[in-house]
């Protein structure tokens with residue numbers, strides 16, 4: 001039996017690029033969960049053209065909301081040729097009845113404990129419409145993801161690894177808690193080390209956890225165990241990492257180069273509405289200074305156009321990010337992903353403009369409260385341009401600091417990433433107007 005696993009690209013301009021940031025670890029895990037007699041291949045459309053003529057028995061496609069429309073197109077194409085298709089990932093998990101219109105089966109939630117049944121049922125010609133997790137799977141004895149299936153030389157960070165699932169918090173805009181449940185599960189540290197040891201070129205590692213600092217006791221154990229490996233690593237963490245000096249020092253000692261941190265907003269009112277109680281705006285400066293003083297760079301996440309934001313949000317946010325010399329940052333607008341509390345509240349208020357999921361990558365898909373959609377779109381573009389202007393990069397990075405060259409490369413990457421994304425968005429708006 002042949003199984004083809006596919007990662008769709010969010011938009012046309014992202015298809016078949018020379019290099020993408022990182023591979024899809026989730027599908028490499030699905031491949032590892034597949035019985036060994038099945039011949040598995042993996043196509044990431046971000047870096048490889050999908051071969052619709054390829055001989056295959058079953059196709060598995062993962063979908064986020066931003067890739068859902070493309071995932072459905074791919075699924076429809078294979079099904080028209082008589083190939084059975086299974087859809088999974090966060091979007092089909094949130095909207096299984098929508099996804100099943102384009103698939104023979106939908107997997108809701110994590111694959112462990114389900115995927116083996118999907119393959120068994122397919123072989124026995126009794127594929128069910130919906131496969132759903134009853135319990136959150138344990139992270140004990142997970143197989144090692146099939147990294148051998150990743151295209152060679154196609155990723156900046158090939159060595160991605162997951163050490164936890166879920167997040168102890170439940171921010172209204174975030175799909176992590178709705179997908180992984182209200183749990184925070186950690187893998188045994190010795191199994192993580194075994195997986196790292198099995199990696200090629202393991203000097204630079206990207207922990208793809210949603211919050212690596214969710215359980216300080218576990219994070220300290222992990223960071224302590226990493227020290228002898230002399231790695232460099234990056235991860236997402238909540239601001240809480242800076243409240244624990246020992247944890248921060250261990251992160252630095254174990255090779256943490258950059259932390260990706262969701263500051264989200266400078267408005268306490270917005271934080272209150274989004275339920276992000278761990279963030280305290282008055283403490284942001286202290287958080288940033290502490291992380292920087294440990295020699296760790298910061299990639300900040302901000303959301304513009306929340307309900308308390310008026311037109312001052314653009315200047316205020318970019319000036320803060322520049323003043324604090326954040327090494328890099330992303331500036332998004334609220335996106336009501338299905339399955340989140342934000343989606344429910346905006347939908348109930350009739351403020352969602354479109355459910356064309358392909359627009360969820362970069363268009364403004366909801367009605368903001370204190371400004372027009374056009375103002376928000378223009379303001380967001382201005383913030384990106386301003387933050388990634390050459391003088392701004394220069395002022396933030398300076399010339400005498402650690403990791404100067406990689407940080408400049410990262411900034412130049414985001415500078416061109418946004419231009420590309422904005423151009424695609426402008427073009428799609430032209431088509432829709």
Ligand code: SF4
Pocket residue numbers: 167168169170171174175176177210211238262276
């Ligand atoms: S802290 Fe981050 S990962 Fe956790 S729920 Fe909030 S946004 Fe999601």
